[in-house]
């Protein structure tokens with residue numbers, strides 16, 4: 001694709017670096033932004049930058065959060081004794097959107113995968129174990145993918161929480 005402007009070309013290159021966005025879509029988005037008032041484009045870019053710059057990770061469950069403790073962990077209406085263990089933030093978003101779960105989460109940040117060099121120490125497993133040991137937890141629900149890595153992770157966690165009933 002040849003562009004009459006280096007500025008447009010650069011913007012198209014940025015957009016097309018996003019997953020699922022090809023050059024044609026990128027150009028359409030750039031031309032759309034070009035038609036918007038300056039303030040709108042400024043708001044758009046500053047929202048993205050602010051999100052990236054200010055996002056935090058919950059100190060309790062490791063979910064993405066606007067504060068040190070996320071809105072789920074700090075919600076007294078939710079069952080703090082019921083922990084749903086998930087691989088990543090996308091799982092939290094997916095489960096939250098079903099509106100069927102009223103407990104809290106623990107985001108591992110991945111699953112054990114020796115081939116990829118991911119062991120238990122690379123994941124948020126130690127904090128899960130100390131959470132279970134230090135707070136009143138009645139139930140742990142493992143919501144991991146039924147892959148070999150998911151099973152290995154469940155097995156590892158179960159072995160470190162011997163006196164615990166774990167729902168898969």
Ligand SMILES: [Zn+2]
Pocket residue numbers: 058059060061062063069070071072073074
């Ligand atoms: Zn949290």
